[in-house]
Every structure is written in C-alpha cells, then in structure tokens.
Amino acid sequence: xxxxxxxxxxxxxxxxxxxxxxxxxxxxxxxxxxxxxxxxxxxxxxxxxxxxxxxxxxxxxxxxxxxxxxxxxxxxxxxxxxxxxxxxxxxxxxxxxxxxxxxxxxxxxxxxxxxxxxxxxxxxxxxxxxxxxxxxxxxxxxxxxxxxxxxxxxxxxxxxxxxxxxxxxxxxxxxxxxxxxxxxxxxxxxxxxxxxxxxxxxxxxxxxxxxxxxxxxxxxxxxxxxxxxxxxxxxxxxxxxxxxxxxxxxxxxxxxxxxxxxxxxxxxxxxxxxxxxxxxxxxxxxxxxxxxxxxxxxxxxxxxxxxxxxxxxxxxxxxxxxxxxxxxxxxxxxxxxxxxxxxxxxxxxxxxxxxxxxxxxxxxxxxxxxxxxxxxxxxxxxxxxxxxxxxxxxxxxxxxxxxxxxxxxxxxxxxxxxxxxxxxxxxxx
Numbered sequence: 001x002x003x004x005x006x007x008x009x010x011x012x013x014x015x016x017x018x019x020x021x022x023x024x025x026x027x028x029x030x031x032x033x034x035x036x037x038x039x040x041x042x043x044x045x046x047x048x049x050x051x052x053x054x055x056x057x058x059x060x061x062x063x064x065x066x067x068x069x070x071x072x073x074x075x076x077x078x079x080x081x082x083x084x085x086x087x088x089x090x091x092x093x094x095x096x097x098x099x100x101x102x103x104x105x106x107x108x109x110x111x112x113x114x115x116x117x118x119x120x121x122x123x124x125x126x127x128x129x130x131x132x133x134x135x136x137x138x139x140x141x142x143x144x145x146x147x148x149x150x151x152x153x154x155x156x157x158x159x160x161x162x163x164x165x166x167x168x169x170x171x172x173x174x175x176x177x178x179x180x181x182x183x184x185x186x187x188x189x190x191x192x193x194x195x196x197x198x199x200x201x202x203x204x205x206x207x208x209x210x211x212x213x214x215x216x217x218x219x220x221x222x223x224x225x226x227x228x229x230x231x232x233x234x235x236x237x238x239x240x241x242x243x244x245x246x247x248x249x250x251x252x253x254x255x256x257x258x259x260x261x262x263x264x265x266x267x268x269x270x271x272x273x274x275x276x277x278x279x280x281x282x283x284x285x286x287x288x289x290x291x292x293x294x295x296x297x298x299x300x301x302x303x304x305x306x307x308x309x310x311x312x313x314x315x316x317x318x319x320x321x322x323x324x325x326x327x328x329x330x331x332x333x334x335x336x337x338x339x340x341x342x343x344x345x346x347x348x349x350x351x352x353x354x355x356x357x358x359x360x361x362x363x364x365x366x367x368x369x370x371x372x373x374x375x376x377x378x379x380x381x382x383x384x385x386x387x388x389x390x391x392x393x394x395x396x397x398x399x400x401x402x403x404x405x406x407x408x409x410x411x412x413x414x415x416x417x418x419x420x421x422x423x424x425x426x427x428x429x
Contacts (some may be wrong), residue, residue, distance in 0.1 A: 021053040030397075030423035034188065034416075041188060041419050042141075043070035048101070058107030065101040074140045074187060082136075082179045084213045088153055102153045112160040117153045118171060122226065122239055123274055123287050125314045127353045128332055130287045131239055132274055134172065134224060136246040138181040139389045142189045142414060144383075152178055163227075172224035172241075177214040179246040179265060185344050187232065193413040195297055195377075198252055198304050211248035211263030220244065234277045239289075241270040249295045252304040259301065268293045281321030288313040299342040308338040320374050328355040341398055344408075350375040364389040372411065379405025379412030393427040 025047060032042035051062045072094045083090065090099040104116030123131030127143070135151040143150070145248060155176040160368035163169050183189040191197045198206055214220035223245035229236050248263040272289035281361045294310040312334040319327045332351040352375065357368045366387045373380035385399035405412040 017289040021051045023049065023051050025049045025428040027426040027428065028423065030421055032401075032419040032421040034419050036416055036418050040071050041417070042074055042421075044068070044074075053356055056103060056107075057092075057109075058105050058113070060105050061102065062100065063102040063347070065099050067097045069095055074183070074189070080181050081210050081212045082181055084177045085215060086217065088177045088394075089128045109131075110161065114158040114160075115156075115183035117155050117176075118158065119148075119151050119153050120156070120158060120224075121147075121151075124276065124285055125287060125316065125330065125332070126312075126328065126355060127330070127370055129350060130289050130312050130314050130332070131270075131274060133243070133270065134174070134222075135240065135248070136178055139191075140181065140183045140187065140189060142183070142417075143381075152181060154178060166227075167227065169225075169227040170228070171220070172226075172244075173222070174222040175217045175220075177216075177222070177244060179211070179213050179221045179244065188417040189414060191413070193408055193410060195408065195410060197297075198250055198259070198301065205250075205258045207258055208250065208261040211265065214244055214265055229321045234275050236273065236275045238273045239270070240272075243268060243270065245291075245294065247373060249305060250297075252301050254302065261304075266293050266295065281319055283316075283318040283320075285316035285318070286313065294336075296336060296340070296409055298340055299344060306340040306343070308336050308340075311337060316326040324359040326355070326357040329353070330355075346376050348376075374405070374409055374411060376405045377409030377412065379403070379415075381411045393429075395425045397421070397423050397425065 014199060028046045028048075030042060030044050030337055031040070033039075034041045047066045049064045050064065051060075051064075053060050068160065088099075102117050102119070104114055104118045106115075107113045120134040123129070125132065129147075132147070135154055137147075138145065138150045138152060141150075145252050154174055156172055156174040159171045161169050182191065192199075198208070209385075222241065224241040224243070225239070228236045244265045245268045246265075249266050250263055252259050252261050253420045254260075269292045270289055271291075272287065274285070274287045276283060277287040277413075287364055289312050291310045291312075295305045295307055298304055298306050312332070314330055314332045316328060316330040318380050330353040332353070334349045334422065336343070336345070336347045352373055354371045355369070355383075357366070366389075367384070367385070369382070369384040371382050380403075382402040382404070383399065385397065388396045390396055400419070401421070402418050403414040405415070407413060407415055
C-alpha cells in the first residue's frame, strides 16, 4: 500500500462532508519516552474531526480519525484479523492510520433510534471494566488509553424507549463481530503473563495462530438489553448481553517438536446490573456481572485452558466534600465458580484502585493520580498526570505510567514498559 493512501482517503472523506455542515475537531499529540530503556515508545499525532448535519427527521454524525506515529512501536502495518469484514473503512500503514471512527444517524420520536457505527457505555467503573463490554477495546497500549479512545466503535442499532415515568429500556442489535485489537508481538504491551497467554518451557517452540473474527453477520450478531430506573434515590440498571467474548481462547496442541496454539472466540451470556446513589458529599456505586463460558489458563499446557462461569463485582465510594477535589476508592473482585486445581490465577482475584483529582489556580491546573493494585499478585500501576489549561481550547499534559510488581501478574508483565509522556490537546471549532 502506498504510504500516502491512508492520508488521502481521510482527506477525501473529510472534504466530501465540508459543505453546509457543522464541524469541530480535536488535535492531540503525545510523546512517550521509556526511561528504563532510554527509547521513544510513542510520538503520535491524532486528529479527530466531527461533522453534524440534519438528515430527514434526524441528525447525522460522522467522526473521522487520522493518526500519525513517528515511532511504530505501538502501531501495526496491517488490518488485524480481529476486525470484522463490515467494520471498515479503515486504512493502516506502519506510521499512519485513517478511519471513519463513528458514523451514525439519530432520531427521537416514540423511540430514540441511533443507527450506525457507535459506542455504547455500560457501567461506571474507572480503570478496569466489568459491565462496559459492549464495544471491544484496543489494547495496543494495554489500558493506558482513555476508554473513549480505546473503545472500538461497532456497527449496530440502538433503540431506547421510556417505560413509566423514570424508567427506560435499551435494546441493541450488533451485527459487527469485531473483537479486541491486541498488541502485536513486538510491542512493549504484547501480552506475556501466563495468566493470559501460553508461555514457552524452553523445550518446545510455541506458535500462536492469529484468531479470525466471527464472520457471519446474522448468526454471529450480539444482542443486548438494559433496563434502567430511578428508585428511592438510587439509579439502577439491569443488563443482559449475549455476545462473543472479545478475548480469544488459546488452546494448545503438539505438532512434532512444536506447540501450536489455536485461537478462536466463544459465546457468553452476561447478566448483571449496577446501582448508584448520592448521599450529601458521598456517592456509592456498585456493579455486578455473571458471565458464562469464560476460559482460564492452566498449568497443564495441553490444552492450556479450562472453562468456568464467572461472577464479578465492583464497589466504588466517591467523595467530593473538599473544595476542587475528588477522591474515589474501588474494590474489584472476580470469582471463578468452577475452579480447576491447576489454574495460574486464584479462584478469587481482588484489585483495588484509588483516584485523587485536585484542581488549582481557578481550575486551570489539574493534578490526577490513579493507583491500581492486585492484592493476589502484588503488582500494580501508578499513573500521575498534570494538565494545564493554557488557553480556553488548549491543554498541556505531562504524565507518567509506572508498572511494578510480579512479572507474571497482569500489571507486572509490563514492568519494563514504564514511560513519561508529554503532549497537548487543542480543540478546533
């Protein structure tokens, strides 16, 4: 592919929407330096352009994205097979990517309709996800990207209707079977923990076959339902999603002197809900999710996985009683309901998080720090971030991502990927 193809495609699509439409843009730059290895990990410029125009009795929104990366440490020069055949248009090059990120039509009547390529957000947890699994995620930077940027928008139909006075029913049909975009093997964020992927014993070469996203539009569709209501001071939701789990199941087999790892996707039923209530300066939040047919790594390399249902919950407590400050504590716990004796992970896993956000100088200077810690594997992630609002539409950003702990843990596997980042965000109207 010619190196100018992504940029030309982006420009042609954008220019075709310029006549008589509302337009806004966000230009972001981030440079990330791995101070442990004295190497640039990322030098990325990202431009998001949003177009809005009335269409029929509704409104059409299109969001295009252009990404140019001077390093190619995190980018990929291919269209991953985890993307479905209907997901495009999307163009990639080793130093650039262009796509129509979102494209949807909205209409409000007896029903609210949102039809097209979009994001749907369930749940309110920070840092890690429990209910927020409608859209797959890009893991090219593990969980360091903002959720808004890391979610992969899908083609779907969303319909919402009011039931009684303070209740709403949301229905989803998702024919786009795109799954998680995992970091490629040469990336600093390629998965290496035995909790997640097969590891070589040193005696056999391990070959992992790339998974292919489910390809049948009707048969492989996901469907979802959410009922939300307000009851006695509580915002409550009940959620159901029948979907492919977006992480591939890796099953190992022996072929000669090598171990071949086959990758495929399995269906799951997710049944859960959330609740939150504000009590003066405090907010109490909770989410719970029961999932069928989850797969976990085993010490026995053949086939290397075992199946079990899973129960997870998160409890969050937020405090806003101090001026210009926000403090949040979260406790995540997952239960493997039918645990094997030779699992790499514990049958019960606990992760806690602490977030402190404080503003100074009439809210022009903001300091935020997020700390995630696994109580079982004693590893974690520390993320301090400073943002300075230099102009009304220009923010300067300085941050650090510091992994630590057991190298076999979810966070500790990236212990050598620590980085310092700087950049800016410029809004354009």
